[in-house]
Amino acid sequence: MIRIAGPRFGVWTPVYGTWGATTHPEDPFDASWERAKRLVLSAEKLGYDSTLIAQHIVNPYGHEFDILETWTAAAGLASLTSSIEIIAAIKPTLFHPVVLAKQALGIEEISGGRFSINVVNAWYKPELLQSGIPFAEHDERYIYGTEWLTIVRSLLSGEKTSFEGKYFHVDGIELNPKPKTRQRPAIYVGGESEPARDLAAGLGDVWFINGQPLENVERLIRSVAGRKREGVPVRFGLSAFVIARETEEEAQAELAKAWEYAKADQPLNEQLFGHADQKAVMFQTIAKYPAIGTNGGTAAGLVGSYDQVAERIAAFHEIGVELFMLQFQPLESELERFAREVFPRVRSLNPVAL
Template sequence: MKYGFWAPVFGGWLRNVKDEQMPATFDYVKKVAQTAEQNGFSTTLIPELNLNDIKGIASPSLEAWSTAAALAAVTSKLEIMVAVRPVFHNPALTAKTAATIDRLSHGRFLLNVVSAWWKEEARQYGAEFTAHDERYDRTKEFVTIIKGLWRDTPFSFSGKYYHMKDTYLSPKPVQQPGIPLYAGGESEKGRQTIAESCDAYVMHGGSVDEIAGKISEMKERRRKLNQKPFSSFGMAAFVICRDTEAEAEAELARITDVREAAGYAGFKDFVTESQLERKIQLQDYSVSNRGLRPNFIGTAEQIADRILAYERIGIELLLLQFSPQLEEMQRFSEQVIPLVEKKRAENRVSPQA
């Protein structure tokens, strides 16, 4: 199991808690990343939103790509995964920027392809926000172009959304044939596009049975396409680790005390524009990315057992959120990670093939 974390570019993950003691500054993000890579974390995911979806649109947030480049320069081992939303980017410039950061980081760069869901953000930032399936059609062309530019010189393409002829990109990424592409999606169109175009599949939190079903279904899609298996399956989750179960449940109650807050501004767009498999409740939305559903809530012993359950069904990367980030990541690295390794050794747990 690899442990990743979400870079805290929004100043927290809780819509009901105004101040989580994790400011939306690069100094804080850098401290978290440098500490994490020394404490068992392999990967950071930097989400890309131009408005702050957690604390409200008037609150500060960091831009993803400049943050990724800066983190690459101040870390040495950490994989840096940045979200990219085609509606906000030119594919040739994206391919060029990504190749540069991959070289700056000596091959530690990853991309998380996201087809966007926030209509109001697109309006404010001048992006064309089309219907759901059209956004995935654009994504497919976008991915075809960046892969082609990383691979071929020169590269030409003509599609519905993008056109280019005899385009050169040099230098190429360190990683060949290209930078690994992660993506998550729940709609039929989204899952099929990811199966056709991307390298790894990441999911919002869900129960063990739900996640096992998604892994099985995506493996079958790849098989039908005669494509090589996904390189990895990942899952997002929020962690509440405490000395007792009662303490963890009290913290859960505190952070899901639903009330009016600026961070709920994007709720309607999220549930209407995303074509989610399951209806999301306002309480789920209190914590970013439905992170409560894997139930990584309780003592270190309970959380370790649940992590191993996900490992058995094929999850290889956990993308975790904590609040406050630095302190709770430290607790996780000291109490949970060693316990998972101990239990794995004792039980001879091995991931599903």
């Protein structure tokens, strides 16, 4: 059994405008910088440990919708916060590894050592193809991504870096200033395909798993934890959409309302799925476990009474999940509710938590 410190909690920054239904009456669409700033500052004050900023050039639910740019937002949030971890997603095909490493080191400096990157494979075709960027076949993107991350990891560690590969040729470059408070920013890896698992085990620090039932998550953790790896063991994070109430009946009623709101978004979801790489395991999981929210959402089962949600978190933590990256709707009020009602219950189940 994997033994780790108490669970950590994060919140997805609302770059899409919402992580639930676009027509929710208490959560109007708002993908502005001002909202993201307020939300992350509130999360930090409430005691959340991390925030994840997803990355898209255009909003996959519709290009007419706003979407916040990841790396400029990360730099801004790093300068305004003092304790919360800032995790910025990055698709390797969008940035040359040397340029990206330099940007990451800059935000690491701004944050005082609280910055991390989340490497994700591109699955939304239009944002690349319409930009004139080739959309390679799934496994080939991971070959590219492995070369890319090898270079980035070396540069983030302050090493003079040379690399000769299929896609990149780097000749003795070294970036300064180097990290001042630790060896390098942390590296999160997303994706559940076999190449993604290899990448996480070989070059990542934390593997993000999409929300799904406990037994699935345990199987995935064992799959990656058992792979060949140098250095400290890989850690694990889980995405989940939370609906927590005083009683299970109240939570299930809220879930039923969420499904009603979600019906209006069916055309947007069909459009999104139609433009996605069907080899992406995330969409195979979504098809098997329909859920509210993105990246597995309520399929993780964090729907129930406050006590039930805390107990399910404890069960995921017991099998190795360290970081829970959470979504809510309405975002601001549910963020506060979770901190007020679930944080203390998790703490009572695990005295070293929080």
